[in-house]
Amino acid sequence: MTTRALPSSPPASQGVDASGVHAFLDALDADPAIEPHSLMIMRHGRLVASGWWAPYTAERPHLLYSLSKSFTATAAGLAAAEGLLRLDDPVLSYFPELDADVTDPRSRAMLVRHVASMASGHDAETLDRARALDRDNLVRGFLRLPPDRDPGTVFAYNQPTTYTLAAIVQRVTGQSLTDYLRPRLFDPLGIGEAAWQRDRSGRELGFSGLHATTDAALRLGLLYLQGGVWEGERLLPEAWVAEATRTQIATASGPLTGSDWGQGYGLQFWMSRHGYRGDGAYGQFCLVLPEQDAVIATTAATVEMQKVLDLVWEHLLPAFRPGPLSGAEQADAALAERLAGLALPPAAGKPAPPERTEDWSAVVLTPDDSSPARLRGETSVEVAAGADGALLTLVEDGHRLELRLPRDGWSVAEEPVPTAVSGGWTDAGTLEAEVVFLETPHRLAVTCSLPERTFTAHWRTEPLTPLPLRAMGAPRRSA
Incomplete structure (x- = not known):
């Protein structure tokens, strides 16, 4: 559980129209391809809506899949602020023991910035190929796989890039990601239980595997929305936040064009049609909307992730109004009651055999x-x-x-x-x-x-x- 509650207020007082949240919930309920697990919405620094679909609950950690990447980027930003790494250093400089193994000039030219932005020069996912080259050391397998193009010129969603960034952080800090983040991020933000899956070498994955609450994802998004400042204390350099949340490499090609995955990629954050986000497989989202001064966090089980974002843009985005709404006490109360009673329908079936x-x-x-x-x-x-x-x-x-x-x-x-x-x-x-x-x-x-x-x-x-x-x-x- 988190160590302290987020400040909250009724939606209308922060200019959030409860009818838009109801419409979003209606749309989720009506779509059999989406199984929602949680929803949290912050506006103007106040929690205005939150709910969990039973049997999911607020205090349980949830596998965030690739939303883990945004936490890894934050660890890298903290390490950079401490002078432990630099974005424009060669990746290989952090692994001198691999110098003789990595001979391809493009691999040797790859910078930390390139792996942080999925711009290693490979034109497709390399996870299986890198593992085939070295089952015990994924960094070595990845760096031995020659990029198809010059680093920094092409985007490919590529797990070993984030794994390598995480490995750099773990090497320069001498700690696991969770141990390093605990006093620098988790504790200051009030994030409680968090745990990260490790690979066979003992490294935390970085690109996936973080189990944390929806609340933790929301707090991370709020930290970035506030430019790296939390409760008056600067935790992340403003320059890092700016770098992480702007387009580092274009992604608009092929099937990504026009989608929320075709808006560009930052440092382990996706650009969106509105704002930017961290996201993970099956609908784990942290949406940061600077123009609306809002953060939305969700967990779910769906392969229709674009559809979830479409519903956010259709229903939640218009719910953010310029100023407070008057006469909305009953609407706010009705929304709070609905959110408190969310539940996944149980499976059909009789409790005892119909015959013997x-x-x-x-x-x-x-x-x-x-x-x-x-x-x-x-x-x-x-x-x-x-x-x-x-x-x-x-x-x-x-x-x-x-x-x-x-x-x-x-x-x-x-x-x-x-x-x-x-x-x-x-x-x-x-x-x-x-x-x-x-x-x-x-x-x-x-x-x-x-x-x-x-x-x-x-x-x-x-x-x-x-x-x-x-x-x-x-x-x-x-x-």
């Missing part, structure tokens, strides 16, 4: 070969049914994840990883469950067939990094 409960009392199911997405390793599902519902146990390589199906709503468990489950019997021979991994955007749909003694499982949104089920949470959970 004893047929389901101790069933072991094996994977159906036609399952759209197989779990990792040797898997099975055990069902122990009774009049009050069922205990569904997912067994993966001998590790057990026990899930109690509730009579209605969601049943939340904390160990071995935070989950929420809902579901039930859709007919006498079929049990269906939805398993939400509460520290991620992901949910697993499981269907059990009694006649076939098999189960199928598929992800509603596929995790970008395959992990065992017991590790589908913040690193503190999976340690």
